[in-house]
């Protein structure tokens with residue numbers, strides 16, 4: 001049976017020039033089969049994700065979004081196909097090399113020990129311990145200031161609210177990638193529902209910050225891959241959307257993937273387009 005989710009990927013899109021001026025950095029997913037270790041394959045993907053852009057991973061509960069992230073981070077082995085990071089199979093990268101190039105914020109923000117907020121953010125700098133920056137403390141302080149957790153610096157993360165904890169982990173991953181990697185190449189943020197626990201203002205501040213890191217400012221050129229459930233956040237802040245559904249994916253510009261028709265087909269929710277004052281398309285939803 002015809003399944004559009006298995007036929008349209010971004011694999012044939014031309015490479016974007018790198019905002020860093022170097023060679024384009026990308027993840028290449030070649031017929032990549034993703035699934036829980038020892039379980040069935042959840043989704044197969046054949047596409048390429050490029051740096052200097054925000055890519056939102058969307059899809060229904062259980063579709064395989066977190067599983068895809070776990071595969072991209074190397075925590076889970078692919079069930080099949082190939083996964084290349086900057087042209088090299090992911091398995092050929094050492095964890096030390098990868099830690100200088102990509103930072104991860106997974107769904108469970110719990111920490112095993114009773115760390116303070118500052119200690120959690122300092123963990124982001126662990127990857128740089130052999131070649132520290134000239135201002136390690138300043139990086140940690142600036143990352144905490146950016147996500148406004150400085151006031152909690154000496155509190156145990158276990159005592160924070162869900163949103164405060166999420167902002168602490170956001171500061172951690174930003175601290176990890178604060179400076180361009182000495183080895184060159186773009187830096188990547190892999191984030192699983194970073195805004196899920198955040199209030200309305202922080203959802204927008206976080207997505208705007210991620211977009212700035214991808215597009216503008218001193219950190220321009222960072223690749224951002226983030227699982228999000230909010231279609232309007234994805235429409236407003238993501239360049240591309242990778243929609244995981246029914247064992248396959250759609251990947252392309254956000255407004256081309258997240259059409260009212262596709263949303264109705266995938267989630268069974270009615271969707272009416274409206275326009276924000278800045279011209280951004282946004283949707284109103286109603287159960288069909």
Ligand SMILES: Nc1ncnc2c1ncn2[C@@H]1O[C@H](COP(=O)(O)OP(=O)(O)OP(=O)(O)O)[C@@H](O)[C@H]1O
Pocket residue numbers: 036039042059060061062063064065066067068
């Ligand atoms: N460690 C695990 N062991 C067994 N099954 C798992 C495990 N992790 C996930 N699964 C199952 O794999 C499927 C995909 O899970 P995954 O977390 O990737 O979905 P998701 O798209 O991220 O969903 P959500 O939107 O609910 O976060 C689900 O059916 C889930 O129950």
